[in-house]
Amino acid sequence: MKSATYKKYIFPYLLGATLLGGCADKLDIKPYDGLTIDQTTSTPEGLKAATIGNYTYIKDEYYVRNYHFMAEFPSDNVSLSGTTSDPLFYAYNYRHLKTMAVTTNFFRKAYQAIYGTNVVIEKLKEGQSPELDQVLGENYFLRAMVHFDLVNLFGRPYAQDNGASPGIMIRSNTDVNDLPARSTVKEVYDFIIADLDKAATLMQSEKSSSFASKEVAYALLSRVYLYMEQNEKAIEMANKVINSGRYSLVSTADLPKYFTVANETNKETIFAIKHTLKDDREWGAIGSMYLSDGKGWGEMYASESYRNLINKYPQDKRREFIVPVYEKNADGTVKTDASGNPILAKRNGFPKYYITKYSYQEGVVTLSSPVYLRLAEMYLTRAEANAKLSNDQAALDDVNLIRTRAGLSNDALFTTGDLKGYASVLDVVLEERHLEFAYEGLRKFDVFRNKRTMVRNYPGTHILSGQTTQEIPYTDSRVVFFIPEQEIVLNPKLVQNPD
Structure with missing residues (x-):
C-alpha cells in the first residue's frame, strides 16, 4: 500500500514533462504520450526528454514557489500586511503546522524531481559521448540541488553541530519500496558534494543559465562549503567560477533592471529557474x-x-x-x-x-525566472570565507567591489581602519549579503547558520497582538520545518522534528 501511494506521485514525471523555452529545436524528440517509462528512457533522445522533465519539476509552483515562501518569508526582509488563507502565513510567522500544504507539496515535488534524476542516472551509461555525459552531469547537479534545498529547510544548519542532527532522506535509486530513514545533515551534505563533483567532471558544454554546467556545479559547491564553514574550499570553488570568464557583474546603471531581463542574456546570472x-x-x-x-x-x-x-x-x-x-x-x-x-x-x-x-x-x-545562483554571490561567498579566515583586506575588497557596483564610493566603502561602526569584518560582510540578496532566499540561512538571531522588531502580522517584537534565536525549534505528517505516515522510518 505504501509503495503504491509513493508510485502515484512519482511515476507521472515523464507525462508531465514540458520543454523549457528554446530547447525543442535542439532535441530530436518524438511524441511519447502513452509510452511506458522504460520505452521513453531507453534511447538517448528519451533520456534527454526526461532530463528536460526534471528541470520542469523545479519550476513547478509546488517546488519553486513553495521553496521561496519557506526560504524568504521567515526572514527580516519582509512584512506581511494582513492575514491570509494561503499557508505561506505559517512559514512567515514561524507558527508551523505538521500538515502545512506548503511543506507537503514542496516535499513531494522535490522527491519526484529526485526520482526523475535517478531514472536517468541509472539508465545512462557514462562515457558514451560528451553530449550524453553532459546530460548525465545535469541530472547529478539537479539531484544535488534538490537534496540541498530539502536539507536546508528540514534539517538544522550544518554549522550549528557539524551536521550531526537529522537531515532528510537520501534517495539515490528508483526502488520505490526502499523508504530510508533520515540521514544526518552531514551525510546529506557529503552526498551533495559527491554529486556536484561528479556533475562538474561530466559537464563540458557551456550551456545557458537555464541549464547546469560545470560552473553551475562549482557555484553551488561554493555555497555548500560556505554553509559547512569549510572556508578554503568555498573560496576555491568561488574562484573557479569567477576566473572562468563566463560571467561578469552587470553595470551600475543596469542593476535596477537586473530581474527584468531574460536570464539567458544576463551576463551575471549563473543559474536561474527559467520561466517563459x-x-x-x-x-x-x-x-x-x-x-x-x-x-x-x-x-x-x-x-x-x-x-x-x-x-x-x-x-x-x-x-x-x-x-x-x-x-x-x-x-x-x-x-x-x-x-x-x-x-x-x-x-x-x-x-x-x-x-x-x-x-x-x-x-x-x-x-x-527566479535566480538561484549569480556572480555577486561568488564574490560575497569569498568575502565571508576570507573574513572567517581573518583575511580582512581580501574580504573588504570583495565587499567594496559589490558596493561600488551598487553606485557607492568614497566614504561609503570600508577599510580595515574604518568599519563604520560594525564590530567585525564578518559583520560587514553579512550586512552586505543582506543588502545584496534581499528577497532572493538566502537571508534566513545566512542568519541561522552563523548562529545569530532573526530580529523582526518591526510592524507586520508576524507580531502577536499586544507585542512589538519577534526574535527567533538560532536554537529555536522552528528554524526548521516539520516533516510533512503525510510523509511520516507513508514512511514510518522518518522521525519528526521537535515541536
Missing part, C-alpha cells in the same frame, strides 16, 4: 505577493528594518528594487499632505513598499 510567457502564473506567481500592477495581490512589503538599512546611502542603486506606493487623486496624480509630502498608501495600516525582484521580466507584470 507560457509559464506565467499571474496571480499565483511569486511576484504576485510582492506587487500589484493590474495583476498581483501586493500584500508582502519591504520591512521597516530592511528599508532603514538600504536607505543609509541614498545613492545605493539597490534601493530601486523597493518601490513606495502613494495614494492617488481621481486624476491619477499623487496625493500630498499639508506640507506637500506624498502620502504613502497603506493596507490594514501597513505602508506599501512593493518589491520588484520577481516582476516585469520582459515587460510582463508577474513573469520572473
Whole structure:
C-alpha cells in the first residue's frame, strides 16, 4: 500500500514533462504520450526528454514557489500586511503546522524531481559521448540541488553541530519500496558534494543559465562549503567560477533592471529557474505577493528594518528594487499632505513598499525566472570565507567591489581602519549579503547558520497582538520545518522534528 501511494506521485514525471523555452529545436524528440517509462528512457533522445522533465519539476509552483515562501518569508526582509488563507502565513510567522500544504507539496515535488534524476542516472551509461555525459552531469547537479534545498529547510544548519542532527532522506535509486530513514545533515551534505563533483567532471558544454554546467556545479559547491564553514574550499570553488570568464557583474546603471531581463542574456546570472510567457502564473506567481500592477495581490512589503538599512546611502542603486506606493487623486496624480509630502498608501495600516525582484521580466507584470545562483554571490561567498579566515583586506575588497557596483564610493566603502561602526569584518560582510540578496532566499540561512538571531522588531502580522517584537534565536525549534505528517505516515522510518 505504501509503495503504491509513493508510485502515484512519482511515476507521472515523464507525462508531465514540458520543454523549457528554446530547447525543442535542439532535441530530436518524438511524441511519447502513452509510452511506458522504460520505452521513453531507453534511447538517448528519451533520456534527454526526461532530463528536460526534471528541470520542469523545479519550476513547478509546488517546488519553486513553495521553496521561496519557506526560504524568504521567515526572514527580516519582509512584512506581511494582513492575514491570509494561503499557508505561506505559517512559514512567515514561524507558527508551523505538521500538515502545512506548503511543506507537503514542496516535499513531494522535490522527491519526484529526485526520482526523475535517478531514472536517468541509472539508465545512462557514462562515457558514451560528451553530449550524453553532459546530460548525465545535469541530472547529478539537479539531484544535488534538490537534496540541498530539502536539507536546508528540514534539517538544522550544518554549522550549528557539524551536521550531526537529522537531515532528510537520501534517495539515490528508483526502488520505490526502499523508504530510508533520515540521514544526518552531514551525510546529506557529503552526498551533495559527491554529486556536484561528479556533475562538474561530466559537464563540458557551456550551456545557458537555464541549464547546469560545470560552473553551475562549482557555484553551488561554493555555497555548500560556505554553509559547512569549510572556508578554503568555498573560496576555491568561488574562484573557479569567477576566473572562468563566463560571467561578469552587470553595470551600475543596469542593476535596477537586473530581474527584468531574460536570464539567458544576463551576463551575471549563473543559474536561474527559467520561466517563459507560457509559464506565467499571474496571480499565483511569486511576484504576485510582492506587487500589484493590474495583476498581483501586493500584500508582502519591504520591512521597516530592511528599508532603514538600504536607505543609509541614498545613492545605493539597490534601493530601486523597493518601490513606495502613494495614494492617488481621481486624476491619477499623487496625493500630498499639508506640507506637500506624498502620502504613502497603506493596507490594514501597513505602508506599501512593493518589491520588484520577481516582476516585469520582459515587460510582463508577474513573469520572473527566479535566480538561484549569480556572480555577486561568488564574490560575497569569498568575502565571508576570507573574513572567517581573518583575511580582512581580501574580504573588504570583495565587499567594496559589490558596493561600488551598487553606485557607492568614497566614504561609503570600508577599510580595515574604518568599519563604520560594525564590530567585525564578518559583520560587514553579512550586512552586505543582506543588502545584496534581499528577497532572493538566502537571508534566513545566512542568519541561522552563523548562529545569530532573526530580529523582526518591526510592524507586520508576524507580531502577536499586544507585542512589538519577534526574535527567533538560532536554537529555536522552528528554524526548521516539520516533516510533512503525510510523509511520516507513508514512511514510518522518518522521525519528526521537535515541536
